[in-house]
Amino acid sequence: MFIKTAKVISEKREYPKGAKRICREGAFGGEWSVYRSSFDCAALPSKAEIYMFGAEYFRVYIGGKFCTEYSIRSYIFRRAYEVLDITEYISEGKNDIVVVACESGEEKRSGFSLELSLDDAVVALDWQTRKYEAVIPPMTYMLSNYIEHFDAAKDDALVASGTFSWSGVKTLDAVSEPFSELVQSRQKEQTRIVYSPHKTVAAEAFFDDKGYEAELCGDGSYSVFASNIHCDGDITVRICQFGATEVCIDGAKADCDNDIELSSGVHLITVLSGGNVSIRICGEGFEVSSPIGGKWAVCKIQKAKTGMVYPWNEPKRVTVVPEEANRILHTKSFDLLPENKLVATVAPMSLFSKIKMRKHISCSDGFCDEKLSSVSPREERTDPRGITNPDGAHSGGAVVIAPSKLGADLILDYGCERVGLVGFDVEAPEGTEIEFMTFEMITGSGIRYMGPGSCGNVKCREGRTRFLSNKKRGFRYLALYFPPCEGEIKLCSSDMIETRYPAEVAGEFVSDDKRLCDIYKISVDTAKSCMMDSYVDCPGCEQNVWTGDAAVTAEVNMTCFGEKEFDERYLDMIGDSTDDGVRRIYRTNNPRFLAKKNIVCACFPTFPEGGIPIWSLSWANQVVSHFMHFGKGENTEKNLRDLDECFNRFFIQTNDRGLLSIDGAWNLIEWADNDLMPCGEVTANNMMLSGVLASVAGMHELLGNTEKAEFYRGKSKAYRDAVNAYCWDENEHAYADTVRDEYAYREYVRFCTEKGREVLSMDDYMSLSRISAQTNTFALLYDCADGERAEYCKQILLDSVKDGNYVSGSPSSVLPNQVKKRVGIGTPFFLYYTLRTLYRLGYYDIALGVIRRDWGAMIDDGLKNCVEAFRMKNGEWGRSAAHAWSASPAVFIAEEVLGVKPVKPGYTEFTVAPHACGVSKAYGYVPTPYGNIQVKWTVGDDGKTEIVCHAPAECKRVEK
Structure with a gap:
């Protein structure tokens, strides 16, 4: 509706x-x-x-x-x-x-x-x-x-x-x-589309343990929280916590989540953490108080300062809990704690923590998804809780919750990830508080919890309460928690309202390969949910505008949806990120912004401060792609000016060896164990810069700007030559992630000294060098490798997708002098670049095989969207369940399987060159500014492909 x-x-x-x-x-x-x-x-x-x-x-x-x-x-x-x-x-x-x-x-x-x-x-x-x-x-x-x-x-x-x-x-x-x-x-x-639940996956009773609960508020330093438990007599307690490194009772490690016997009297509880801790002491017959006032005291032990700019993007250091912290943690009585202890900041336990600690009961009139019950066994009761018509939220009719001393909960499945507003309609006594939580996945480990912002509670008015959330969330599942009550509660409906940009496919892709059709669908559905007011990384976890993620969604938009105005406004907005208004309002006295060395933002509006070069270049590449898909528009000239400013900021941060080197940048390629630091000559940055400069030169050529085209071609060649002069590792027969030599070490020492950071020895610094699939794929994609070097890179490319064994990571996973391993692909994001390269080099069967295998695995596991990361070592899918950067199969299915690509801007000339690779027939549409191109092809018994194509009069099909 x-x-x-x-x-x-x-x-x-x-x-x-x-x-x-x-x-x-x-x-x-x-x-x-x-x-x-x-x-x-x-x-x-x-x-x-x-x-x-x-x-x-x-x-x-x-x-x-x-x-x-x-x-x-x-x-x-x-x-x-x-x-x-x-x-x-x-x-x-x-x-x-x-x-x-x-x-x-x-x-x-x-x-x-x-x-x-x-x-x-x-x-x-x-x-x-x-x-x-x-x-x-x-x-x-x-x-x-x-x-x-x-x-x-x-x-x-x-x-x-x-x-x-x-x-x-x-x-x-x-x-x-x-x-x-x-x-x-x-x-x-x-959009404002109303969706009812697809099914109910759980209807159960629950209770919250009695006892003491609180949030202990840390500040990022190592902290030992301490308090006394005053027991009226011999008692049994159970300690539940989230966020603590360790919990001790009277100096001995506590066996959390199991029964702990405490004798009559006073017992010291200490909690070590580097942040906030949610703690619940379950039981009766005790009080918690601190002799210095308040409920808790805190002893702070400062972490050693390393001066890290982005801790998740640094060579790893062995992190050891300071001895002082361990000593305080194992103190046996309150009076032996250090004298500098303070009254701790304590907050009520958050609803999110309460929900995670909640105990569920299986009753005769309820049920529960096997994935949930197998991970967290329920207490079995033969008597009913009093849940009538538990499937009513999706099948019709009210769900009736009878009065009881136990709470009741429902988990509703909306079929796939959607972004929008939680809504429900209930009849309940005045003051009844109904709690809810949204989440994306039920995995082998149970519910994939998403954070405090996924939760809420609604205090009902007398009679009927119709609630519609004031927060936009991305979710597939909604858990509703009805409290113990003395009066009946009726859930009349629980419909969510999807609010996103109204992007829809020009037409469905149809083929005789069902797996491929399903992959196309989860890809376009993921892209839809990542198009809100702008392109966002994911609807469920962040909803932030990351330009690297957006570049993939934009390609899906251009090849499948054709929403020109949406893409146009995004390109304009990100182009504004180098305007002086950004410095004036957001980064007033920042030296980088004052010197106009800030590059196009990686995450709107100004994060991270040092930028992510590959994300900025992804925006630049998207400008060219927009031009090819939609043609010259009223914003083209502004886009070109923004590109000039973008490149100028790269040029002024190019060193005397001709390589881009940005102090303080977050040098991210993807989530993998690459050799990357916030300084130095990063090979992938320079390769992509060379490639994008060449693409922009081609755009200027098509616009008749011959002089500017030649200028950018010259710049592209200069970076390409510098890459081949300094970035090739002759011993490894590959391009290194980061240049490491005496020149680079001197620059590294300078950077660390200026920032007050620890400096590695020359040997340790050199030992961090890595060879990766990412860098050597870029060498091929952006024409930086030829001859024998290209052959070596091709082997690395093919090896990277051979068995689908992808391992997510970050530079922080690598220690100096660690045994070197070739860095493989980490996420579906980089497969976008891998697939581009495979298709470009003519490895059509391998490319389509990768799509079928790696995205097909998501479908096989019941996922309805493209996840952010592949399976982790524990078998779980990584992070967000619907992620923009993972939606690329739809692009390649349209361009390479259906076979439609623009040759001139706006598809005024286009080719149809399908690569069937085992598919015998396909049918689909590609949007253009003039209407849809419709293609149908079949492979005959003789192996020849018969193509039927209908296109707008303004679009001319040409031979490849």
Whole structure:
């Protein structure tokens, strides 16, 4: 079911002159507000429009109906605004406008602007505001670690009258610092599609252990938390915890999760951690208190300073818990603890931790997925909990939870990963608190927990509570927890609303290879869920705009969806990341930004500070790909200027050997054990820079910019020559990940000295050199290797996919003087580059075999989306269940199996050259700016391929 919303107007509209921005004074970040205004219509207008933008998320209701929402990321200094047609929302007489907004809490970057136009005349609106008490702050719309707390009894945003404490608004000019420029977004409106659960995978009883529970708050240093357990008599307790390195009772290691006998009197409990700890002491007949005040004391032991810029991207150091920490941990009584102990910061245990520690019971009227029960055996009870119609959430009818001293929970499966809003409709006694948690996977280890932001609780109003989340989450499963209750609870429905960009395939890919069709589907479905207001890495874990991840999703968009405006706005936004506005607003006094050495951002808006060169170059490559798929557009010239600025920043950080070397960069290729540091001459960076410069030269050639094309070709050759002069390891017959020689060591020592970092000896430094599949694949893909060197690289390429044995990692996994192993592929992300290279070199059967094997394994395991990482050593799939960078098979199925590729911009000339590789027939579509290209081919008994192709008149098929 689709929920209708106001339509975005794509025609150009200037933001009204004299427009204002309004905000509630005194609001802090993560707080929510209600704004209200009204206007009168003597007669219905023929045209009604609103113009809007804001500092944070807000949604708009007109006449009590949901109209639209603003959730577009863009730089503050070049803010995106939307224009929407609201004609059908207007009625004769008085019309109320209500805005529910998340507040930024900042003095300047705050508020929103909403201008109303009726029949081309701007209508003045007077606003009043108040705090939105239903949303318990802090809370944000985009994914964060904030747990969502909602009080339905206070959900009065749309109530027109009452004893509300309204206040006036602070009014500012719409176009004023930091909103110095406004740019119209002409992207389509987000979907609002209602999905019911696909099935119920668990219906059980639960209880929470009695006892003491708390969150012990660390600060990143080694900390030993300490307190006394005062026992009234001989008692039995059980300690559950998350986040602790070790727990001791009276100086001896505690056997957590098992019964511990404590005698009458006082016992010291100590907890060692480098961060926060969730702890529950289960049992009765005791109290927890610290002799120095509060419940806990803390002794802090500072970690040794290493000056690491990105700890996950460094050569590994052997990490040993300081002896002082171990000594304090094993102290036998409180009075023997160091004198410098402090009162610890203690918070109530989070809902997330409570859910993870919850005990489940199998009752006669319930059931549970075998993957869950096998990992965490349930207490068996023959009596029922009182769960009637547990399948009702998906099959129809209410799920009825009877009164009981036990809680009840349902786990609902929505069939595949979707991004949107949790929703449910319940009848429950006033004050009933229903908790929920979203997650992506049920694996051999049970639920794959995702973090505090996946959780929430709703305090019900009397009668019926219809809840719709204020936070956008990506999930496949929803767990609902109904508390022990004295009155009946009815779950009438539990529908989620999918909110994403409305990207859809131009047409389904069909072939006689079902496995390939299934792989195509999970790839495009993954890409859809990673297209929100912009390309994001994943809907479930971060929802961040990472340019390297986005480059893969963008290729799926261009070959399968054809959403030009979406891609165009993304390229513009990321191109803005080298604008001086970024320094002025986000990194005011940063030396790198002052010197204009910051490169195109890797993660919007400015992370990491030193950039990720390969991510920046992925954006540059995407500019060229956009041009080839969609042709020259009104933004092409801006894209070219942004490219020039991007490359200039690489040029000024090129050393006297002609190699790019950026101090403080996060030199990431993928999650693998590559030899990479935040300094030095990284071979892959230079190879990709050479290749992308050549691609941009080709773009200029097609545009008739001959002089610029020659300039970039010359630059491309210079980097390629430098790579071959310094990056080849003659002993290994391969290109090294990072150049390591006397020159490089001197630069390394300089960098470490300037940053106050530990300096490795020359021998240790040299021992970190690695040969990898990644670097040597790039050598082939970006034309840096030829002759004998290319043959060596080809063997490394073929070996890297031979058996599908991929191992995720990072440079921090490698120790100096460790036995050297060739670094293999780590994630599906790099297979995008591997497959590009295999197809480019004509290894068609091998390439399609890799797709069938490696993505087919996901399907075989019941996954409905492309996961971020391959199976780990424990057999579990890695991290997020739907990840942008893993969706590349759809690209290669369209380009290489169906066989359609552009030769000239916008497919004005294109080829159809399928590589069947065992497929006997295929049918599908590829979008172009002029309409879809439709291709159908079959392989005859004689091995010849018969192709039928229909294309728009503007698109000409040419021979390969």
